[in-house]
Amino acid sequence: MKVAQMLLDVVVSQMFGENAFIARLEGRDDCLVVDPGFDADRIVQRIEQLGLTPAAILNTHGHADHIAGNRELKQRWPDCPLVIGADEASKLTDPEGNLSGSYGIGLTSPPADRHLRDGDTFQAAGIELEVLATPGHSRGHIVFVYKGASPWIVFGGDVLFQGSVGRADFPDSDPQTLVESIRQKMYSLPDDTIVLPGHGESTTIGQEKQFNPFVRA
Numbered sequence: 001m002k003v004a005q006m007l008l009d010v011v012v013s014q015m016f017g018e019n020a021f022i023a024r025l026e027g028r029d030d031c032l033v034v035d036p037g038f039d040a041d042r043i044v045q046r047i048e049q050l051g052l053t054p055a056a057i058l059n060t061h062g063h064a065d066h067i068a069g070n071r072e073l074k075q076r077w078p079d080c081p082l083v084i085g086a087d088e089a090s091k092l093t094d095p096e097g098n099l100s101g102s103y104g105i106g107l108t109s110p111p112a113d114r115h116l117r118d119g120d121t122f123q124a125a126g127i128e129l130e131v132l133a134t135p136g137h138s139r140g141h142i143v144f145v146y147k148g149a150s151p152w153i154v155f156g157g158d159v160l161f162q163g164s165v166g167r168a169d170f171p172d173s174d175p176q177t178l179v180e181s182i183r184q185k186m187y188s189l190p191d192d193t194i195v196l197p198g199h200g201e202s203t204t205i206g207q208e209k210q211f212n213p214f215v216r217a
Helices: 040-049 070-076 089-093 175-184 205-211
Strands: 006-012 019-025 030-034 053-058 082-085 114-116 121-124 127-133 142-146 153-157 194-197
Touching (some): 006 040, 019 040
Parallel strands (some): 030 053
Antiparallel strands (some): 127 142
């Protein structure tokens, strides 16, 4: 997928159908990896097929299906920083916190190299991203907004889906907070902003404001 000068590849993990995004700017050989899931081998293979080197691994939140590939990517590229919201960082090394313990997996990730908060900017691989805190699905969930293209792009994790929203029945979830995050943060973005969610197909802010049955504008 090509959006303006940003090139995007997605690897969908068979377990949980989670989207891992590989984002790069045209003409560069470095990239960002957003939410690497359980199919880490396929993610690594795709990065190598494209001749790329990850400049950062970004996690929107710390649930197992979004962090399962962290360890393998860090082993392959040990100097690549792992980045997550400050209030989610503890989940990386806690199987109960990242929910993998509930499935009998006991998954852990390497610890984060950098913690982000609402309003921060993060730049790597020539891509500058704005960080928005969007709690509700999990306490410290964040999204990454790319404003270097028209339309803007948001790596949205498990907040807003095409025609749906993220689950809010986990131990640190809160359904009202999730609705507030969508209305105050996500729906404040321009209507043509492309949402790349953690599961399912992409959508736009305008489409969800008008048609999402769970949270309309």
